[in-house]
Amino acid sequence: MNAEEVKPKRFYYILHPRPVVVIITRCANGKINAMSASWITPVSEDHPTIAVAIDRTSFTHECLEYSGEATINIPSFIHADLVYKIGTSSGREIDKIERFRITLIGSKKISTPRWSEAVGWLEVKVDRYIDIGEVRLYVFNVVESYMRKDVAGEWGWDTRKASILHHGVGRAFYTVGRVLLAG
Ligand SMILES: Cc1cc2nc3c(=O)[nH]c(=O)nc-3n(C[C@H](O)[C@H](O)[C@H](O)COP(=O)(O)O)c2cc1C
Numbered sequence: 001m002n003a004e005e006v007k008p009k010r011f012y013y014i015l016h017p018r019p020v021v022v023i024i025t026r027c028a029n030g031k032i033n034a035m036s037a038s039w040i041t042p043v044s045e046d047h048p049t050i051a052v053a054i055d056r057t058s059f060t061h062e063c064l065e066y067s068g069e070a071t072i073n074i075p076s077f078i079h080a081d082l083v084y085k086i087g088t089s090s091g092r093e094i095d096k097i098e099r100f101r102i103t104l105i106g107s108k109k110i111s112t113p114r115w116s117e118a119v120g121w122l123e124v125k126v127d128r129y130i131d132i133g134e135v136r137l138y139v140f141n142v143v144e145s146y147m148r149k150d151v152a153g154e155w156g157w158d159t160r161k162a163s164i165l166h167h168g169v170g171r172a173f174y175t176v177g178r179v180l181l182a183g
Pocket of ligand 1: 033035039040090
């Protein structure tokens with residue numbers, strides 16, 4: 001078959017949809033902020049770490065520089081509108097926690113709270129970073145990690161109960177489909 005090549009508008013479209021998370025940070029003057037991020041990946045199992053690319057012009061970047069820690073909160077498909085809103089507004093202009101009624105709950109090992117409606121969450125501390133282009137690629141140590149018991153099973157998320165939200169591009173979001181067990 002002679003398939004024609006399609007050149008996407010941007011290279012990264014090829015790597016989407018990607019799981020999207022809500023990053024909650026503690027900022028100067030006691031302010032708490034939330035932003036959406038889909039450029040996130042696990043890095044090492046031996047030394048539990050993840051990496052997230054954060055735009056250096058974002059308020060979240062400023063807050064991470066201030067506190068050096070964050071909670072990574074996993075939304076479900078019902079949260080698509082909220083995830084879009086907190087990913088298209090800045091904590092520099094508005095208080096997103098109040099405006100979008102994000103309910104917070106204390107974390108176990110860090111002093112940054114987490115989002116009570118998330119189906120899973122990680123408590124993380126900045127380990128190191130690399131500046132590339134417009135972003136700071138943060139490597140975080142994972143100090144705590146949880147999945148809600150009612151939506152997790154032997155193979156991780158039970159997708160019949162928790163369809164983890166993925167981001168396509170722009171306003172497009174995806175849910176997870178069927179689980180296939182290989183072998
Ligand atoms: C679904 C989605 C995913 C996003 N992923 C990222 C990301 O991985 N890194 C990033 O720097 N910005 C990402 N953004 C954009 C930020 O969320 C956006 O710039 C936000 O306004 C920053 O908020 P803040 O200034 O309060 O930190 C994403 C936005 C959306 C809607």
